[in-house]
Amino acid sequence: MHEVGTDELDGSPIWLVADGADLVAGVTAIERIAVGARCETWLGWSRPLWCPALVKLGRPGRRPQSLTREVAALDGNPHPALPRLLAADLDVETPYVITEFVVGEALDELAPFDIGTAALVTVELLAAVRALHGRGLAHLDVKPENVLVRAGRPVLLDFGSARPLGRRQPAGHPVGTPGFAAPEMEECRPISAAMDVFGVGATVLASLAGSPQAETTCTAGDVLEARPDLADDPGARALLDVLAAMTAEVGxxxxxxxxxxxxxxxxxxxxxxxxxxxxPGPPNRVDHGPAAVLVAVKRPASHDQQREG
Structure with a gap:
């Protein structure tokens, strides 16, 4: 496919994609955006669709389960607060997922914001995770840096941590990010929808407090300490009460x-x-037909047999 080099930060293999070369068939490389432990994220240009596209490639020699989770979360999911899946092939030598390139401002760069914006972000993030729950999945990594605001509306990103509802977590290996992961996630309890309720609440509280990188969960008291002007705002106090309930103990x-x-x-x-x-109606999967793909969305023959590299 491409030549293999070595990442300067972690010393592990990465793809060396020549300028103007195709990342995958039909998508020309523009620039590498990020390198994770198992995947590389690239900005590309789709020639069939004539638009920018986000391409996630498994790093050389690795078949990341996170790409399978991305497809499970996004394939055929029409919710506007989720990026559209454009193409995926998980059976090739270098598995990949292609989604729309969402242009917007990161929520962690907009903090702190006003109460009206906070309420709208809360409603739409809850609607987004509710759409995932309707197909039996939880996101599990809702946090400010995984939310972009496009034309005033939030878009939830990064589904590599998504897990089926009810699945047990391996002991000692919780998913999520400190400060935004529910306590029961850190205790490795079975996956539940309540974990995403906590994540949305913690995300909005941190953004209101102007602490989007907090490593401990922000509280309503933290928000009022950072923004005492909200103390006399009935609407703000009412929203903070709901956010406090969303980040309470799971019961x-x-x-x-x-x-x-x-x-x-x-x-x-x-x-x-x-x-x-x-x-709100039942959060059932809405079938609008297959995704508008560059190539067919292909899944491995057996997801359960895949192991992360």
Whole structure:
């Protein structure tokens, strides 16, 4: 495929893609964006679609399970707060996933923001994880750096940590990011939707407090300490109460639907973007047909037999 070099930071193999060469068939390399432990992320240009595209490649010699999770989360998922899957092939020598390139500002760069923005971000992130839960998955790594704001609306990124609801975590190997992972995640309890409720709440609290890189979970008190002007704002206090409940112990946490409704009810009916009187429908998978792909979305013959390199 491509020549192999060595990453200067971790000393492990990386792909050396020549200027103007194809990352995968039909997608020309523009620049490498990031190198992770198992994948490389590239900005490319799709010639068939004539648009930018984000390409994740397994690093040389590695077949990362995280790419399988990306496909499971995004294939056929129409929710607008999730990036569109454009193509994937997990059976080739170098497995890859191609998604739309989301242009926006990172949530951690926008913090702190106003209460109205915080409420809208909360509602739409809850709706996004609810769409994942409807297909039996939890995101498990909701945090400010995994959210881009495009045209004023959040888009949730990075599904490499997604796991099926109910799956047990290996003891001593929790997923998630400190400060945004629910306590029961760090205790390696079975995967639950409540973990994403916590992640959304912790993300918005940290963004309101202006501490999007916090390694401990921000509280409503942290927000009021950082922004005392919010103490006399009834709307702010009401939102902080809901966010506090979302980051409570798992037995006291609202469901994702209950949290969504609680925040939605805080909006002035005259200015919220949805009609009065609506409640969320079942978060079932919506079938709009196959993804608009560059090549067929292909999965390995047996996901369960794959092991991360």
């Amino acid at each position: 006291e946490r609202p469901t994702v639907t209950a949290a969504l409704v609680a925040v939605a009810d805080l909006f002035d009916p005259a200015c919220r973007p949805w009609p009065v009187g609506l409640t």
